[in-house]
Amino acid sequence: MGKYLEMIRIRFLMMLAYRTNYYTGILIYSINIGAYYFLWNAIYSGKSEIEGLSAVQMTTYVAVSWMARAFYFNNIDREMAMEIKEGKVAVELIRPYSYMVMKTMQGLGEGIFRLFFFSLPGMVIVALIFPMEFSGDAATWGLFGLSILLSFMINTQLNLLTGITTFFLYNNAGLIRAKRVIIELLSGLLLPISFFPLWAQDVMRFLPFQGISYIPSMIFTEGFTGQEALQGIFTQAVWVILLVFPVRLLWIAAKKRLVIQGG
Amino acid sequence: MFYVTMFFQYIGQYMKTRLEYRTDLVVEIFSDLLSQAINLVFILVVFGHTDLLNGWTRDEIIFIYGFFLVPYALFSAFFNIWDFNERYIVKGELDRILTRPVHSLFQVILERMELESLFGACTGLIVMFYAGSRLGLELSWYDPILFLLFVLGGALVYAGIFVMLACISFWADARTSIMPMMYNIGNYGRYPVDIYNKAIRFILTWILPFAFVGVYPAAFFLGREEWYSYSFLTPVIGLLFFFLSVLVWNKGVQKYSGAGN
Amino acid sequence: MNAIEVKDLRKEFKAYSSRAGLKGAFRDLFTRNYKIVPAVNDISFTVKQGEMVGYIGENGAGKSTTIKMLTGILTPTSGEIIVNGMDPHKEREKFVRTVGVVFGQRSQLWWDIAVQESFRLLKKVYKVSDADYNSHMDHVIKTLDIEPLLDRPVRKLSLGQRMRCELAAALIHNPPLLFLDEPTIGLDVLVKLKIRDFLKEINEKYNTTILLTTHDLTDIEALCERVVMLDEGNIIYDGSLRRMKEKWAEGREIQFEFLESPELARLEAITKGLPVKWEKDEKSQVFKTVTGDDDELVSQIIAATVASLKVKDVKINEPSTEEIVRNIYERGMV
Numbered sequence: 001m002g003k004y005l006e007m008i009r010i011r012f013l014m015m016l017a018y019r020t021n022y023y024t025g026i027l028i029y030s031i032n033i034g035a036y037y038f039l040w041n042a043i044y045s046g047k048s049e050i051e052g053l054s055a056v057q058m059t060t061y062v063a064v065s066w067m068a069r070a071f072y073f074n075n076i077d078r079e080m081a082m083e084i085k086e087g088k089v090a091v092e093l094i095r096p097y098s099y100m101v102m103k104t105m106q107g108l109g110e111g112i113f114r115l116f117f118f119s120l121p122g123m124v125i126v127a128l129i130f131p132m133e134f135s136g137d138a139a140t141w142g143l144f145g146l147s148i149l150l151s152f153m154i155n156t157q158l159n160l161l162t163g164i165t166t167f168f169l170y171n172n173a174g175l176i177r178a179k180r181v182i183i184e185l186l187s188g189l190l191l192p193i194s195f196f197p198l199w200a201q202d203v204m205r206f207l208p209f210q211g212i213s214y215i216p217s218m219i220f221t222e223g224f225t226g227q228e229a230l231q232g233i234f235t236q237a238v239w240v241i242l243l244v245f246p247v248r249l250l251w252i253a254a255k256k257r258l259v260i261q262g263g
Numbered sequence: 264m265f266y267v268t269m270f271f272q273y274i275g276q277y278m279k280t281r282l283e284y285r286t287d288l289v290v291e292i293f294s295d296l297l298s299q300a301i302n303l304v305f306i307l308v309v310f311g312h313t314d315l316l317n318g319w320t321r322d323e324i325i326f327i328y329g330f331f332l333v334p335y336a337l338f339s340a341f342f343n344i345w346d347f348n349e350r351y352i353v354k355g356e357l358d359r360i361l362t363r364p365v366h367s368l369f370q371v372i373l374e375r376m377e378l379e380s381l382f383g384a385c386t387g388l389i390v391m392f393y394a395g396s397r398l399g400l401e402l403s404w405y406d407p408i409l410f411l412l413f414v415l416g417g418a419l420v421y422a423g424i425f426v427m428l429a430c431i432s433f434w435a436d437a438r439t440s441i442m443p444m445m446y447n448i449g450n451y452g453r454y455p456v457d458i459y460n461k462a463i464r465f466i467l468t469w470i471l472p473f474a475f476v477g478v479y480p481a482a483f484f485l486g487r488e489e490w491y492s493y494s495f496l497t498p499v500i501g502l503l504f505f506f507l508s509v510l511v512w513n514k515g516v517q518k519y520s521g522a523g524n
Numbered sequence: 525m526n527a528i529e530v531k532d533l534r535k536e537f538k539a540y541s542s543r544a545g546l547k548g549a550f551r552d553l554f555t556r557n558y559k560i561v562p563a564v565n566d567i568s569f570t571v572k573q574g575e576m577v578g579y580i581g582e583n584g585a586g587k588s589t590t591i592k593m594l595t596g597i598l599t600p601t602s603g604e605i606i607v608n609g610m611d612p613h614k615e616r617e618k619f620v621r622t623v624g625v626v627f628g629q630r631s632q633l634w635w636d637i638a639v640q641e642s643f644r645l646l647k648k649v650y651k652v653s654d655a656d657y658n659s660h661m662d663h664v665i666k667t668l669d670i671e672p673l674l675d676r677p678v679r680k681l682s683l684g685q686r687m688r689c690e691l692a693a694a695l696i697h698n699p700p701l702l703f704l705d706e707p708t709i710g711l712d713v714l715v716k717l718k719i720r721d722f723l724k725e726i727n728e729k730y731n732t733t734i735l736l737t738t739h740d741l742t743d744i745e746a747l748c749e750r751v752v753m754l755d756e757g758n759i760i761y762d763g764s765l766r767r768m769k770e771k772w773a774e775g776r777e778i779q780f781e782f783l784e785s786p787e788l789a790r791l792e793a794i795t796k797g798l799p800v801k802w803e804k805d806e807k808s809q810v811f812k813t814v815t816g817d818d819d820e821l822v823s824q825i826i827a828a829t830v831a832s833l834k835v836k837d838v839k840i841n842e843p844s845t846e847e848i849v850r851n852i853y854e855r856g857m858v
Contacts, residue, residue, distance in 0.1 A: 016550060028448065034463055035451040042317045042458035043309055050312050171287040178294030185301045195308055265651070272648045280636045359632055361597045362625045363649055364617045374634075520599040520613060522538070 003097055004105045011109025015117075025114075029066055029122050030129075036062045037130050051194040057221045058192075060132045065189050065217045067119040067126075072152040072212060074107035077176050080163030090258065100160055100251060107156050135222055143229050147216035150236035154211045157243040158183070164247075167254040188214025192223075208243060211236040269365060273373035281379070291379050299386050302328060302450070317458045323485055324454070326394035330484070331453045331477035332387025334417030339380035341372055342422035345442035348432035350375075357519065368426065368512045400484065413480035413494065416501030420475045421449065423504030426512055433515030445471075453477040468493075475500045526606075527701050527733040528571040528594065533603035535564040535589050563589040565757035566603065573700065574731040576723070578744035578765075581754035582853065587737040590754075591705050594735070595625050608701055621650060624694035628706035631686065632693050633678045639689050640674040643696060650697035657696070664692050667722050684715035691719065695726065702726075704736045708743055720746045741845045755853065765845070772848045778825060781837040794832050795825055 037059050044055040053061065080103060083089045092099045127134070135141065162179045166172050184190055186209035193204055193214045204210055215232040218224040224232055281288055306328060310321040351357040351371060360370045428445060452473030456464045467474040480497045482490035540558045543551055564586040571577050581587050592598040593605060596612030596619055605612060608622040626632065633642040647657050665671055668688045673681060681689065687707065694702065704723075708716045724747065726732050738744060744751055744765065751768060753761040761768060791802045798821065826838065 016552065028445070031463070031466065032447050035448070035459060038459040038463060039451075039454060042454075043313050045313065045315075045317070047313075169287060169290065171284055172290070174287060174291030174294040178290070178297050181294070181298035181301050185304065190305055191308055195312065197308075197311065269648060272645055276634070276637055276641055276645055279641060280634075283636070355630060358592065358597050358627065359630060361616070362595055362620050362623070364621045365649055366617070517599070520597060 004101060007102055007105040008109035008112065011106045012113045015110055015113040025070075025118055026122050026125070029070065029118065030125055033063050033066050033126050034129070036066075051192065053192060053194075053221070053223060056131050056133050057223065059130050060134070060221045061192060061217050061223070063123065063126050063130070063132060064220045065213050067123050068148050068151065068213065068216050068220075069189060070114040070118045070122070071111045071148055072155045074110050074156065074159065076103045076107045076156065077159040077163040077179070079103070079106075080160070081166040081172055081176065084163075084166040093255070093258070100247065103160060103163070104156050107159070108152065111152055133221070135220070137222075140219065140222060140225075140229075143233065144216055144220045147219050147233055147236060150233065150240055151212045151216050153240045154208055154236065154243065155183070157240070157247050158208070160247050161243075161250060164250045164254050167257050183209055183212060186210070187212035188217065192218070194223075208239040211239050266365075266369060269369070270373065273376070274378070277376060277378060288379055291377070292382055295380060295383055296386065299332060299383065302453075303390070317455060319455050320398075322394045322397045326391055326398065326400075326485060327455075327477050327481040328453050329387045329390030329392075329394055330413075330481040331417075332390065333384045334414045334421065334476050335449075336381050336383030336387065337414065337418035338421035338425070339383065340378050341376050342418075342425055343377055343380070344371060344375050344425065344429050346375075347371065347429035352432045352519075361516070361520075367516055368509065395484070398485070400486075406484065409483065413483070413497045416498035417476035417480060419501030419505040420472050420497075423501070423506075423508040424449075424471055424473075426505075426508035430508070430511045430515040433518050449473045449476070472500050472504065525573050526570045527573045527575070527608060528569075528735070529604070529606040530570070530594075531568045531604040532566045533564055533568065533590070533593065533605060534562060534566050534601045535586075535593060535598065536560050536562045536601045562601075562757050564593070564600075567754075567757070567759045569752055569759065569762055571733060571735060573733055574727070575750060576727055576734045576748045577736065578748035578751040579735055579737045579754065580741070580744060580751055580849070581737075585754040586757040587754060588705060591625075591703055591735070591737060595623060595703055596620060621697060622699055622701065624697070624699040624702045626690050626694045626702075626704045626707050628687070628704075628709040631678060632690050633686070635679050636677055638675050638677055639670070639681075642678065642689075642693060643674075646693055646696045652697050656698070660698050661692070661696065664695055664722075664726075667725060668692055669718065684711050687711055687715065688719065691722070698730060699732070700730070701733045702735070704734065704738075706738055707736065708738060708740055716740075716743070723747060741849060745845055753849070753852070761852070769843075769845065769848060772852055776822060776843075777841040778822065779837075779839040779841065780829060780835060783834040783836050786833055790833075791829070794828050798825060798828070800825060 040058050040062060041055065044050065044058065048054060050058075080089075083092065089099070092102070126132070158179065162172065162176055165175055169175065186204060186207060188210055189212075193201055193210055196204065211232075215224070215236055219229045219232060303325070306321070306324055309316070310324070314320075316324060351360070357367070360367050363370060425442075425445070428442065448471060450473075451459070451463075452467055452475070455478050456467055456474045459467065464474075475493070475497045479490055479493040483494035537560070538558045539561045540556050542548065543557070567590070579587055579590070589598065593600050594607055594612060596616045599613045608619065610619045610622070612619050633639065634645070643661070665674070668691060670685070670688050670692060673685050673689060678686060678689070691707065702723075708719060711719070720743065723734060723736075727734060734747070736743065736747065749764055751761065751763070751765050752759055753768075788802055788804055795802075800821075822840065829835065830838075
């Protein structure tokens, strides 16, 4: 366990070292949230609520979705693709740790860094500029914390899956990009899932993506409370467990391929 | 002339490599189509809840999106150098570039091009014609010429911004994660800028002029006369930003030579 | 004509140091510590057209920095460089047409495409005419024996195969000056020999100037008349390889093996009056003596010894270049 914690720490330090990234990051997230705020204002244009969310709730939803994204989002799929192509993965395999867990920990280190140095200050800045509602209920905050941790797990597992495909496709940049746009739409980052037509919502209920953004953001904005919130977290947990299987299977297949073909 | 020959040489090589990995090519084109579809879905879902976006209709917004796709496709095909820092600075590939007798930016662009992105232009044209016919837009003889001019201008705006972003790596050890966020900001130029407040409108017009890739030039074809002056500024802004970015690039290369890696 | 003229060349780098720990890293966000380190310290030298010069030094001695300045990749902090009559950095695009560069650790070729496609592209980049290309490259390809590799993508080549192709790629425009930065690193002996022969050949054929950095001194011995030795950014030796050996050789060592092992005192008695010191290797019953470079003396020692004792074997060992260089660095001799 110690080595994995160390990896989190190292990543955290690495992130701190990239200073320009840090300054521009906050600025860009703020512009992003700002633009969405106005877009949604134009969409609401006087309506008090759409699909059960008020305009203020909607702004909060957008802001918290993007800030939570800073936590769960990482590029480990791209990093894996790079390591695999350059043959570095063989070296990783002879090290005394699990490559999959190590990658997850790197992602977590990055996520924790962004949560504290991006999302929290960013959220304060955004909250000063745009009207938002924050819950005073400790339970909501607690559930939200648990929920974004689960989002991180789901998103990371999907990243691992796409990363491993590099073993089978020579160049998977396209796949990585496709995964990103799919997650942006189907996770509820761009639009709350309740805005979609009913049939689409029915389909999305059976996909893991809503667990990445929609559920934690709804919990935060108190669009989900009590029973609904717990149910959401349960769904997330189920997906975390379910996704373990394809990740393991694909990884075993990839290792076999590595052994046979020598990368 | 030399540069034109070089351009086609590189394209030739590119095609050969690409055709070797056909599956990747298919996945790539498919993922492009997918992301275009997703953006359309976003617009459709939004208009499921409102009829007008600050006075703009659904079809107008779709038309703007269609227009946007064309310069964007040109940009992605040639100027998509988001991994410049990792590839050329961190790994030192720029040293190799600098030992060759061709302008360094030109070489980097040619090495990083992704011609399959040009398919996006087709999608864009289809979307535009669909929305245009629903809006009953007429085509004048000068429209295709202006269209080309605006498309080039828009592509140069994008190119200029992204080249300048890549240039950050010459001065600071920035990693590439600003780039994906920039793509998001780029998207806001596709919506009528009058929905935003002054600050953001200003940014999208003069600082990161993404509005010149979408709404401003498209407004001309939609007959929105209040935006005409901006529409005609498109090629000017494009040239200006691209020119600036080349200047910054040259400065950056100088700085790289001074400081090393 | 001089191919390279360097005067008072200096290059300084800013070396950032990060503070330790989390708190330190956080402080680094706002201010960073750095100090200025000279990598190349006011050096001067010239290289004549057609010379093959070995540029040697330990890691971090400033070899690569110099090469990068000579090829126009880096600008000097101060000093003058004239290569092929031009300032490398000022007229970069025109200048690089007149030089070829091989970085041993980095590929010049395009990873995904076949070698010959890279060649074709480079041919266009350097504006080489078909006639020139054919007459020149046919020969290069044959000598380096890379014909069968031409239709393979670079990523499928072994290091030795790739290196030969790299070398060919650097010569497409038949430059009068060739920079080789660690060209034989990690290669096996056979490939090394092939590359050396080839370099000698183009040097003779086209009077190509070659500046070579390497860790492997056998490369230098095989190729270079002249060496420039660098230590901590300063030139500590510039001259012929022979003279360096003469100057710093610790003298020769004569090894005797006798039929019956004599006492050390006996040997000392035999060579009384000669400036020698005997040593005995207990295990192999070998007796050693070290002399200066005086041929007369060597023969006197052998004559005296052989006259008095039955000798099974005699060896005269010259110190290797490697030993000499190690000596120089260890003692910091100038």
